[in-house]
Amino acid sequence: MSEYLLEISHVSKYFQGLVAINDLSMKVKKGQIYGIIGPNGAGKTTLFNCITGIYRPEIGQILWKGKDIKGISPHKIAELGILRTFQTIRLFSEMSVAENIMSGRHIKSKQRWYNGVIPTPAYYKDEKANWKKVGELMDFFHLSEFATTPAGDLSYGIQRRIEMARALAAEPELLILDEPAAGLNEHETLELTQTIRKIQAMGVTIMMIEHDMEMVMSLCEYITVINFGAKISEGVPSFIQDDPVVIEAYIGSDEDDDNE
Amino acid sequence: MMNKTSLIAIALLVFMGFFPLFVDSAWLAVGTTFLVFAVVALSQDIILGRAGVFHMGHALFFGLGAYTTAILNVNFGLPILATWVPAVLVPMLVAFIMVAPIIHLRGDYLLVATIGFNIIFIQVLENDVFGLTGGPNGLFGIDVVRVLGYDFSSQTHMYYMAFILLGITLFIMRNLDKSKFGRAMFYIHKDEIAAQSMGINVRYFKLYAFILGAGIAGAAGSMFSVQYSAVSPEAFNVTQSIMFFTIVLVGGSASLPGVLIGTFIMFVLPEMFREFETARYLVFGIAMILTMILRPRGIWPVRFGNIPDFLKKGVK
Numbered sequence: 001m002s003e004y005l006l007e008i009s010h011v012s013k014y015f016q017g018l019v020a021i022n023d024l025s026m027k028v029k030k031g032q033i034y035g036i037i038g039p040n041g042a043g044k045t046t047l048f049n050c051i052t053g054i055y056r057p058e059i060g061q062i063l064w065k066g067k068d069i070k071g072i073s074p075h076k077i078a079e080l081g082i083l084r085t086f087q088t089i090r091l092f093s094e095m096s097v098a099e100n101i102m103s104g105r106h107i108k109s110k111q112r113w114y115n116g117v118i119p120t121p122a123y124y125k126d127e128k129a130n131w132k133k134v135g136e137l138m139d140f141f142h143l144s145e146f147a148t149t150p151a152g153d154l155s156y157g158i159q160r161r162i163e164m165a166r167a168l169a170a171e172p173e174l175l176i177l178d179e180p181a182a183g184l185n186e187h188e189t190l191e192l193t194q195t196i197r198k199i200q201a202m203g204v205t206i207m208m209i210e211h212d213m214e215m216v217m218s219l220c221e222y223i224t225v226i227n228f229g230a231k232i233s234e235g236v237p238s239f240i241q242d243d244p245v246v247i248e249a250y251i252g253s254d255e256d257d258d259n260e
Numbered sequence: 261m262m263n264k265t266s267l268i269a270i271a272l273l274v275f276m277g278f279f280p281l282f283v284d285s286a287w288l289a290v291g292t293t294f295l296v297f298a299v300v301a302l303s304q305d306i307i308l309g310r311a312g313v314f315h316m317g318h319a320l321f322f323g324l325g326a327y328t329t330a331i332l333n334v335n336f337g338l339p340i341l342a343t344w345v346p347a348v349l350v351p352m353l354v355a356f357i358m359v360a361p362i363i364h365l366r367g368d369y370l371l372v373a374t375i376g377f378n379i380i381f382i383q384v385l386e387n388d389v390f391g392l393t394g395g396p397n398g399l400f401g402i403d404v405v406r407v408l409g410y411d412f413s414s415q416t417h418m419y420y421m422a423f424i425l426l427g428i429t430l431f432i433m434r435n436l437d438k439s440k441f442g443r444a445m446f447y448i449h450k451d452e453i454a455a456q457s458m459g460i461n462v463r464y465f466k467l468y469a470f471i472l473g474a475g476i477a478g479a480a481g482s483m484f485s486v487q488y489s490a491v492s493p494e495a496f497n498v499t500q501s502i503m504f505f506t507i508v509l510v511g512g513s514a515s516l517p518g519v520l521i522g523t524f525i526m527f528v529l530p531e532m533f534r535e536f537e538t539a540r541y542l543v544f545g546i547a548m549i550l551t552m553i554l555r556p557r558g559i560w561p562v563r564f565g566n567i568p569d570f571l572k573k574g575v576k
Contacts, residue, residue: 052457078459086457092450096565103447107459109440116441116468117432123439131568144574148565170459 004063005030005205006051006082006174011060011070013043013050013229020046021057022230028174033196033206035220037213037240039249043229044209045087048176051207052084053077079107081173085163085180087209093152100151100162101137104169105130137165141195157188161195168199175199177208181215193219217241225249265517276423280416288415290531292487295422296480297507298523299429302516303476304504306433309513309562310442311469312449314367317374318504320381321351321474323496325481327385330399330491331392340405340486344479351478352471359470363463378498385493398492402485418487425483429476433516436472437566445469446514446564510551512558521559 006028013021021043028034036044049055051062053074062070064080072080083104092100109130115123138144141161146154151162160180167175180196181189193215200206210216216223217237225233225240227249233240240246279291304318328350329343362373388395404413405421412421436442444465447455456462485491503526511522530544551559 054453054457074453074456075459075461078457083459084457086454090451090454090457092447092454094450094564095446096567098567098571099443099446099564102443102567103455103458103460106440106444106447111440113441113468116436116439116472119435119439127438128568131571134567135571138571138574144571145576147567147571147575150564166458 003030004028005065006207007061007063007066008047008051009061009063011047011050011057011062013046013055013057019229021050022228023060024226024229024231025060026224026231026234028205028207029222030173030205031200031203032222033200033208033220035216035223035237036207036209036226037211037216037223038226038232042226044226045178046229047226048084048178048207048209051077052082052176078170081171082176083167083170083172083174084176085160085167085178087178087182089156089159089163091151091159091162091166094150096148097143097151097154097162098131098134098138098147101134101143101165101169102130104137104166105133107170108133133169137169140168140198141165156183157185160184160188160192164195164199168204172204174205174207177206177210179209179211181210181212189215268517280419285415288419289487290528292415292419292422294523294528295419295426296484296487297504297527298520299422299426299480299483300477301504301507301511301519301523302426302429302433303473303480305508305514305519306436306445306473306476307469308505308508309515309519310436310445310449311466312445313363313466313469314371315374315470315473316371316498316501316505317376317378317381318473318477319496319498319500320374320378321355321477322481322484322500322504323381323385323491323493324351324354324474325478326485326491326496327393327399327481328478329482329485330402333403334394334399334401335392340403340482341407344482347482348475348478351474351481355470355474356467360467363466363470375498375501378496378501382493382497385496393493396493398490400490402489402491404486404489418483422483422487425479429479430516432472432476441465441468449514506548508558510548510558512560512562515558515560515562518558518560518562525559 004027008024008026011021011024012019024047036047038044046055050057053072056071061068064082069077069080092103110126111123138147141164143161143165146158151159181192184192189212196206196219220237223234223237223240224231225246232249233243233246280288283291300318300322307313307315325347328347329340332338332343332346333340358377362370365373385393386396404411444460447458447460448462448465452462507522507526508519510525512518
């Protein structure tokens with residue numbers, strides 16, 4: 001098996017003739033925190049949508065542990081151990097925080113088809129074990145006091161934590177974070193940075209898109225910079241920070257138009 | 261733990277259990293119809309309220325159950341008891357064959373497709389396909405339930421059989437809500453993309469909802485055909501489907517008390533106000549409109565957050 005967990009090789013994605021991603025390649029090592037940066041509209045989220053099966057790229061390969069997963073449906077990607085959060089938070093907003101996190105346990109639950117109608121001893125055991133795991137995650141993300149609160153009623157920062165807890169509940173091998181610090185204040189961002197380090201320490205590989213440069217530079221071990229759907233630079237943070245191509249891309253573009 | 265809702269539920273259960281002792285046969289029949297329609301409405305709620313699929317052809321599954329019992333009994337002489345299992349399985353099978361190719365359709369498109377199936381179903385019944393359905397007049401002379409030489413033929417028997425069926429249905433739905441299957445339906449309903457990204461196979465769980473809902477509606481149909489000892493096509497047309505759809509939305513999607521209230525309002529209240537003739541439908545029409553404006557989530561909306569107690573210790 002390859003030393004890389006995820007290999008993206010020469011991937012292109014078009015939308016009605018427009019190039020969203022152009023011949024993009026990158027390799028993510030197991031246990032890494034991998035950063036993807038670039039101006040708004042560069043195609044970062046599109047890339048994540050290609051990895052998680054929401055989009056199917058027209059050209060190229062996406063290799064997960066050496067096997068091509070391009071075009072596989074999103075729920076199968078999750079079953080493989082690739083879980084994500086969303087740039088625009090997507091929680092089940094009417095449902096309680098605990099129920100939201102429980103959705104992450106779906107693929108780990110061993111309930112059989114008839115357990116939707118009739119409970120069995122195995123069902124009770126499974127149900128209890130999964131709720132217990134939800135309890136652990138609520139402790140980890142300091143969400144216990146909101147267990148029964150509808151997720152939609154909570155603040156932005158808390159909702160971001162719920163989304164991460166939900167993804168982690170599925171015990172992913174690769175956690176994909178789409179702008180996890182967007183909308184957070186300085187204190188929350190600091191907390192998030194520590195949380196991400198703890199998640200890495202659990203052995204989870206992390207890929208993240210983030211605009212907060214300070215956070216990206218301190219967390220990520222390797223970074224790819226994208227502009228207009230194509231890679232313009234890659235390397236360790238210290239290299240990226242001084243790369244004239246990257247500086248040019250950021251200064252040359254209007255910052256934060258928001259619509260990606 | 262005894263909360264207000266479970267107290268109301270127990271009081272209602274006791275009342276329903278003793279109901280036949282207090283009323284005449286006309287009201288007993290209304291009571292039985294309420295129970296049967298409540299079961300159909302609850303099964304519609306699995307598909308519409310839980311999985312969030314806009315399905316407006318539910319009378320089809322209800323009718324399939326009714327006609328399965330009627331055809332097997334009247335045409336083939338099978339005892340009613342022997343028709344129960346087929347009356348559940350046939351709608352489930354038809355649901356699978358019918359819905360699997362269209363399950364990926366989005367809301368409004370799927371709604372039109374399910375109405376289409378319902379219309380075709382009525383056409384099939386009215387045209388007396390294979391000489392089995394009795395055409396526009398339907399089938400008559402359906403037997404009563406007989407077990408070991410004992411006949412369950414009175415209205416009171418019908419009532420209690422329907423009562424037990426409702427009990428079984430509520431038991432199933434409670435289990436569904438507390439399992440990964442019921443939760444998966446809710447997740448799909450609330451955000452399909454997020455649900456997929458959590459590993460939920462949207463197609464599988466929507467089909468699961470349809471097949472389970474069809475089976476329960478079929479059981480209710482079988483009961484319905486025995487209660488009236490006859491079946492005819494107009495009891496299962498699109499208007500009926502619209503009624504079941506409306507009950508769920510007016511009562512409260514995915515809310516067990518809500519759907520029961522909805523059934524009461526749509527089927528029992530009209531009986532109570534019979535002397536007002538058709539004017540009552542004006543009132544009901546207005547009531548439906550007002551409910552959607554004032555309480556868009558239904559009269560008794562669903563409440564989430566039913567989680568094990570040990571997770572609530574941190575809640576302030």
